[in-house]
Amino acid sequence: MAGYNSPMTQDHRSQLDQLGYCHLHGFLDSARVRELNRRVEELFAEEGDGAGSEFRQEEGARRLANVAGKGALFRECIAMPEILEFVEHVLGPDCKLSSLNVRSANPRNGICQPLHADVGAVADAAGYWVCNTVWMLDDFTAENGAIRVVPGSHIWRKLPQDVMLNPADAHPEERLITGHAGDVVVMNAHAWHSGTANRTANARRAMHGFYCRRDKPQQQYQKRLLRPEVQQGLSPRLRHLLALDDPLNDELSAAGSGSSGFLK
Numbered sequence: 001m002a003g004y005n006s007p008m009t010q011d012h013r014s015q016l017d018q019l020g021y022c023h024l025h026g027f028l029d030s031a032r033v034r035e036l037n038r039r040v041e042e043l044f045a046e047e048g049d050g051a052g053s054e055f056r057q058e059e060g061a062r063r064l065a066n067v068a069g070k071g072a073l074f075r076e077c078i079a080m081p082e083i084l085e086f087v088e089h090v091l092g093p094d095c096k097l098s099s100l101n102v103r104s105a106n107p108r109n110g111i112c113q114p115l116h117a118d119v120g121a122v123a124d125a126a127g128y129w130v131c132n133t134v135w136m137l138d139d140f141t142a143e144n145g146a147i148r149v150v151p152g153s154h155i156w157r158k159l160p161q162d163v164m165l166n167p168a169d170a171h172p173e174e175r176l177i178t179g180h181a182g183d184v185v186v187m188n189a190h191a192w193h194s195g196t197a198n199r200t201a202n203a204r205r206a207m208h209g210f211y212c213r214r215d216k217p218q219q220q221y222q223k224r225l226l227r228p229e230v231q232q233g234l235s236p237r238l239r240h241l242l243a244l245d246d247p248l249n250d251e252l253s254a255a256g257s258g259s260s261g262f263l264k
């Protein structure tokens with residue numbers, strides 16, 4: 001399904017290590033992007049005002065939560081070996097899906113998210129424990145709410161609110177990541193980042209495949225969210241990635257899931 005055959009290179013590794021992110025251009029072909037967007041819009045229409053409420057709703061954006069339970073085409077993305085290789089570079093081999101969401105920045109929303117690390121995570125003694133993959137479902141431009149990132153901030157072991165008066169302000173070192181529908185940005189999610197304001201007349205959609213180390217709670221407890229009939233049909237590989245047969249995850253996520261880096 002991917003129009004992407006390049007393995008991870010030394011350049012990719014250096015970008016992830018030093019900048020905290022790495023941009024994979026043309027990862028999905030346009031047919032697959034169209035298919036994902038068709039299903040995404042179907043879900044927004046079906047879920048209406050409740051869309052995203054299994055996790056959090058956000059002013060100025062439409063969100064879908066738990067999309068791992070809402071279509072095989074979404075699950076295929078999170079289990080792609082070409083993606084997992086990058087994620088494992090950040091987290092090591094013992095990782096799992098933390099959540100799979102869609103975010104669509106509303107036309108002319110006038111809202112720049114505050115800089116944040118996902119789930120407010122700071123690297124611990126064992127190293128990095130969160131990694132996000134941002135799948136562009138529309139082009140990301142300087143006008144439509146592209147993601148900004150502060151390169152190298154994953155290394156600082158601090159959160160934006162520890163040093164900035166207002167994390168919604170511009171940071172002197174931030175960079176805007178623009179790109180095309182079908183690109184994927186793999187991000188060490190300790191790196192400070194946020195969606196910016198959409199100043200155009202169209203929505204800007206992205207899917208977020210968010211992973212964490214296996215000794216941490218999932219952001220969304222997959223075993224609780226995925227319907228039994230979906231769980232029953234999953235391959236052993238997906239069951240492992242979603243931590244469906246993992247007593248440690250049950251212990252961690254039953255009580256500890258639900259964190260966001262900034263959404264109340």
Ligand SMILES: O=C(O)CCC(=O)C(=O)O
Pocket residue numbers: 103113134145146147193194195196206261
């Ligand atoms: O603009 C995006 O899709 C990324 C937004 C983001 O960082 C978040 O919702 O946590």
